[in-house]
Amino acid sequence: AQSVTQLDSHVSVSEGTPVLLRCNYSSSYSPSLFWYVQHPNKGLQLLLKYTSAATLVKGINGFEAEFKKSETSFHLTKPSAHMSDAAEYFCVVSYLYNQGGKLIFGQGTELSVKP
Amino acid sequence: GAGVSQSPRYKVAKRGQDVALRCDPISGHVSLFWYQQALGQGPEFLTYFQNEAQLDKSGLPSDRFFAERPEGSVSTLKIQRTQQEDSAVYLCASSYGLAGGEDEQYFGPGTRLTVT
Numbered sequence: 651a652q653s654v655t656q657l658d659s660h661v662s663v664s665e666g667t668p669v670l671l672r673c674n675y676s677s678s679y680s681p682s683l684f685w686y687v688q689h690p691n692k693g694l695q696l697l698l699k700y701t702s703a704a705t706l707v708k709g710i711n712g713f714e715a716e717f718k719k720s721e722t723s724f725h726l727t728k729p730s731a732h733m734s735d736a737a738e739y740f741c742v743v744s745y746l747y748n749q750g751g752k753l754i755f756g757q758g759t760e761l762s763v764k765p
Numbered sequence: 766g767a768g769v770s771q772s773p774r775y776k777v778a779k780r781g782q783d784v785a786l787r788c789d790p791i792s793g794h795v796s797l798f799w800y801q802q803a804l805g806q807g808p809e810f811l812t813y814f815q816n817e818a819q820l821d822k823s824g825l826p827s828d829r830f831f832a833e834r835p836e837g838s839v840s841t842l843k844i845q846r847t848q849q850e851d852s853a854v855y856l857c858a859s860s861y862g863l864a865g866g867e868d869e870q871y872f873g874p875g876t877r878l879t880v881t
Binding site for chain 1: 808
């Protein structure tokens with residue numbers, strides 16, 4: 651089965667320090683990969699997506715992610731955390747030619763940002 | 766512009782009751798998805814519509830779950846004889862094109878269903 655694994659359920663950083671949220675996916679087919687953010691009591695918002703173009707993808711709010719096929723990874727990074735980044739982050743995979751394009755979510759990583 | 770809207774935002778049902786959850790997608794979006802998000806988990810796919818056609822319902826957990834999109838716009842997710850394990854947030858998402866893995870899916874705020 652196609653799947654995505656987020657390696658940390660909770661990450662805590664200090665404001666102004668780098669953020670790293672880790673994600674690995676299964677590699678049966680060429681995937682599209684996404685990171686979504688979910689703030690409390692708000693809808694899911696797309697941060698960025700990879701769809702077989704450039705392997706380094708830049709998203710909103712200073713986030714970026716690098717697609718590494720050899721490692722089957724799609725880790726999310728940000729150079730300097732801000733208090734407003736505190737939220738739940740989901741790594742998501744979609745397979746064009748299998749699964750019908752539906753999104754398959756990881757379990758989520760809760761990011762806490764300390765002042 | 767208007768995003769995806771869902772109603773009601775909160776629903777409390779007694780075990781055994783039927784519920785209906787509504788989704789209004791972004792106007793003109795062809796594809797519509799329903800997901801179920803249990804507490805502390807990532808969303809899980811339930812079903813997919815392309816216009817009015819339900820092309821994938823592989824994620825529906827039982828035959829108590831039924832979804833429709835009769836005119837290719839508004840969709841309703843119906844749960845019959847609700848059980849406690851149905852308690853979750855139900856998310857609706859729509860995308861402009863056909864489900865092909867690349868189009869962004871825009872999510873609504875969800876309906877939080879609590880079955881007592």
